Amino acid sequence: MKDLSVGDPKSVLIKFALPLLGSMVFQQLYNIADSFVAGKFINGNALAAVSNGYEVTLIYLSFAFGCNMGCSVIVGQLYGAKDYTKVKTCINTAFISTAVLCLTLMGLGFLFTPALLRAIATPNEVFADSVLYLNIYTAGLIFLFLYNISNAIFSALGDSKTPFIFLAVSSVVNIFMDIWFVRSFRMGIAGIAWATFLCQGVSGILSVITVFIRIRRLECPDPPKIFSGKLLGKMIYIAIPSTMQQAFVSVGNIVIQSLINGFGTFVMSGYGAAVKINNFAVSVFGTLGNAVSCYTSQNIGAGQMDRVRRGFSVGLRMALLIAVTFSLTYILGRHRLIRLFTEDNKSGTDFLMIISPFFVFVAAKLTSDAVLRGAGAMGWFMITTFTDLILRVVLAFIFSKEWGYIGIWFAWPIGWIVSASMSALFYWKGVWKKDNS
Numbered sequence: 325m326k327d328l329s330v331g332d333p334k335s336v337l338i339k340f341a342l343p344l345l346g347s348m349v350f351q352q353l354y355n356i357a358d359s360f361v362a363g364k365f366i367n368g369n370a371l372a373a374v375s376n377g378y379e380v381t382l383i384y385l386s387f388a389f390g391c392n393m394g395c396s397v398i399v400g401q402l403y404g405a406k407d408y409t410k411v412k413t414c415i416n417t418a419f420i421s422t423a424v425l426c427l428t429l430m431g432l433g434f435l436f437t438p439a440l441l442r443a444i445a446t447p448n449e450v451f452a453d454s455v456l457y458l459n460i461y462t463a464g465l466i467f468l469f470l471y472n473i474s475n476a477i478f479s480a481l482g483d484s485k486t487p488f489i490f491l492a493v494s495s496v497v498n499i500f501m502d503i504w505f506v507r508s509f510r511m512g513i514a515g516i517a518w519a520t521f522l523c524q525g526v527s528g529i530l531s532v533i534t535v536f537i538r539i540r541r542l543e544c545p546d547p548p549k550i551f552s553g554k555l556l557g558k559m560i561y562i563a564i565p566s567t568m569q570q571a572f573v574s575v576g577n578i579v580i581q582s583l584i585n586g587f588g589t590f591v592m593s594g595y596g597a598a599v600k601i602n603n604f605a606v607s608v609f610g611t612l613g614n615a616v617s618c619y620t621s622q623n624i625g626a627g628q629m630d631r632v633r634r635g636f637s638v639g640l641r642m643a644l645l646i647a648v649t650f651s652l653t654y655i656l657g658r659h660r661l662i663r664l665f666t667e668d669n670k671s672g673t674d675f676l677m678i679i680s681p682f683f684v685f686v687a688a689k690l691t692s693d694a695v696l697r698g699a700g701a702m703g704w705f706m707i708t709t710f711t712d713l714i715l716r717v718v719l720a721f722i723f724s725k726e727w728g729y730i731g732i733w734f735a736w737p738i739g740w741i742v743s744a745s746m747s748a749l750f751y752w753k754g755v756w757k758k759d760n761s
Contacts, residue, residue: 326482375596390567404625412548460517467528474531594672597665613694620698643687712743
């Protein structure tokens with residue numbers, strides 16, 4: 325466990341962020357491995373089915389992300405304030421409430437997955453595989469949620485190394501199990517889904533056990549409560565906007581996916597490969613933003629406002645440097661990157677060529693949002709998110725009528741530019757300080 329409110333902000337944030345970035349890389353390997361194995365060892369329709377199902381899994385991930393951020397911000401603030409009794413109470417409350425939410429989502433998922441796939445115009449040739457993949461994925465949601473809450477707690481306590489170890493081992497094993505189940509056991513799409521289920525299950529259970537072993541080190545003047553409605557309310561205040569952010573982005577992506585589905589499986593496969601590559605870059609910026617959020621929450625809990633500003637400056641410089649690196653790599657290597665998943669696909673390479681030059685705006689937006697979220701300024705945070713989503717969806721419909729699927733690709737950078745400008749403005753106007761004055 326690490327107190328992020330002491331020491332040189334640059335050194336503290338970089339040391340904290342690097343294992344988180346490593347964790348993100350391995351987290352993305354779960355999704356990339358599924359698409360890689362489907363496209364290389366099954367067929368193009370299998371890749372289209374996994375990509376189509378992936379947009380639905382993002383809805384589940386949005387709830388897991390919301391739980392993660394709600395728990396991380398509040399536990400981080402309490403840990404920064406050295407209130408260890410409430411830290412333990414908050415952790416107990418987070419696990420209980422998350423388990424109830426997860427079981428509810430699992431029930432809804434089993435009931436409505438086929439209807440949702442029909443609603444987004446899933447082609448008949450990939451419909452059955454999409455349903456199969458999603459049903460198995462839904463069965464393993466409890467492990468996904470347990471891991472995310474555990475990861476939130478580790479991060480809030482300044483420990484970014486433990487989740488990195490869990491993910492590194494789990495994701496590497498997942499790659500080999502994907503290939504093993506598909507090639508040796510001829511399980512097709514089901515093999516990919518079951519491999520993910522098993523690997524996430526082991527990492528989720530071990531993470532929870534480690535959390536409770538770790539927090540026993542915190543000495544409390546009073547015994548913690550099993551559940552606190554007041555602390556749950558505080559976590560919900562952070563979690564709901566974070567969940568809505570991810571959920572509405574996911575819904576927007578599903579709407580865009582329905583547009584893409586209308587152009588046939590060739591465009592679906594190209595987009596499926598390209599969006600995985602894009603999401604990898606965006607996830608790096610998001611993970612760096614999560615590090616800034618944890619840093620912000622601990623320092624606000626400790627009353628160190630000046631350190632928040634210094635941490636933002638460090639985080640922004642890191643994010644912009646990474647953004648430029650991704651942009652150059654994706655533009656110059658777009659054909660090779662697409663061929664990692666499927667044959668050279670023009671729709672996929674066009675996507676990367678159009679959106680990659682604008683990664684600097686995504687980096688700036690997510691770093692500014694991180695301070696707003698870590699400070700609990702969720703109203704301002706939501707404004708920037710909805711602006712990005714609404715612009716992308718509306719412009720995708722308009723542009724696709726004029727320029728086909730290429731028009732959909734151009735909607736992305738416009739949303740990024742506008743929302744990034746708003747996020748940066750909110751940060752510099754100091755709305756995050758007003759929420760904690």
